[in-house]
Amino acid sequence: DQQVKQNSPSLSVQEGRISILNCDYTNSMFDYFLWYKKYPAEGPTFLISISSIKDKNEDGRFTVFLNKSAKHLSLHIVPSQPGDSAVYFCAASLIIQGAQKLVFGQGTRLTINP
Amino acid sequence: DGGITQSPKYLFRKEGQNVTLSCEQNLNHDAMYWYRQDPGQGLRLIYYSQIVNDFQKGDIAEGYSVSREKKESFPLTVTSAQKNPTAFYLCASSMRNYGYTFGSGTRLTVV
Numbered sequence: 068d069q070q071v072k073q074n075s076p077s078l079s080v081q082e083g084r085i086s087i088l089n090c091d092y093t094n095s096m097f098d099y100f101l102w103y104k105k106y107p108a109e110g111p112t113f114l115i116s117i118s119s120i121k122d123k124n125e126d127g128r129f130t131v132f133l134n135k136s137a138k139h140l141s142l143h144i145v146p147s148q149p150g151d152s153a154v155y156f157c158a159a160s161l162i163i164q165g166a167q168k169l170v171f172g173q174g175t176r177l178t179i180n181p
Numbered sequence: 182d183g184g185i186t187q188s189p190k191y192l193f194r195k196e197g198q199n200v201t202l203s204c205e206q207n208l209n210h211d212a213m214y215w216y217r218q219d220p221g222q223g224l225r226l227i228y229y230s231q232i233v234n235d236f237q238k239g240d241i242a243e244g245y246s247v248s249r250e251k252k253e254s255f256p257l258t259v260t261s262a263q264k265n266p267t268a269f270y271l272c273a274s275s276m277r278n279y280g281y282t283f284g285s286g287t288r289l290t291v292v
Contacts, residue, residue, distance in 0.1 A: 076221065101280050110185075110271055110283030111224075156223060160280070166212060166231045167275055173223040 070094045071159050073172035081180055086144040088175050090157035093138060099160035101169070102131060102142050104153045111156055115142070147179045183208045187272050187284035193292050194259070194266065202257045202287045204272035211276060213255035217241065218269040218286075227270075230255055259289060267291050 072091045080086045088102075098119045103111035117124040117131045117140070124131050130143045144151055154176050158169040185206040194200045204213065215227040226239030230249040244263025249255055255274075259266045269288050273281035 073223075099280075103283075108190075108269075108286065108288065110187075110273075110285045112283070113280055116280060158280075166229065166237070168226070168229070169214075169281055171216075171224040173221060 069173075071157060071170045071172040073155075073157060073175050075175050076173070077176040077178070079178045079180060080147050082149060083146045086142075086147045086151065086177055086179070088142040088144075088155050088157075088177065090140045090142075090172050091138060092140075092159050092170075094159070094161070094170075095135075095138070097159035097161055097170075100131070100133060100140050101158045101160065102129075103156045103158060103171075105156060105174070106153050114155075144177075147177075149179050149181060152177060152179045185272060185274055185282055185284035187270075187287050189287060190285070192287055192289045194289060195292060197261045199258055199260050200289065202259070202270055202272075202289070204255045204257065204284060205253055206255075206274045206282075206284075207253060208274055208276075208282060209252070210274035210282070211252070212274060213249070214273045214275070214281065215239075215245070215247065215255070215257045216271045216273065218271060224271065227257065 101116040102114040104114045105111040115129045133140045154174045156174045157172045161168050188203045214229040216224040225241050228247045230236035246258045271286050272284040275281045
């Protein structure tokens, strides 16, 4: 039962254009959503997050949008840069028996072409 | 400089062997986690621990064991019962509600 899904395994975008990564979830109890960026053979690094009570959070070139009615979130990167090429994971947070548990999507490999 | 250290970076295991992956953090985080990454499957939770001397199974705990004798340390043992252990293993830690900080990972290969 995949509670968090990233349906696009890969995405290719021209440098300078907008990259849009999508994520869907099924559990309405998730209270926080995060995006992580991962380079090969390294651990994921935190990028941006959004609380379930908000619909948008912006940090520089990165904006996350949350549509609770559709159970959908997206990450916008604009303008896209070559250094943005990586695998992006969305994650949803749940508190179970006092512990925070993150459920991750499968990841989307973003390639920025010069 | 606070962070999470995983060692070794690369590990080779023979069939039938147990191996232990190390994870140490100096962030004073209460909770620690082990995830496994396989191509196309994202990150799957193996075990997690909220406090010392307590841990819970995640979604794919079979064939793995952990201990949490110290707040800073959460080693993962991959036992011979794990039928497909070749993967990239990630350790993480967190303070409640603040997301995770990940280590740099250990790539385990069965030879």
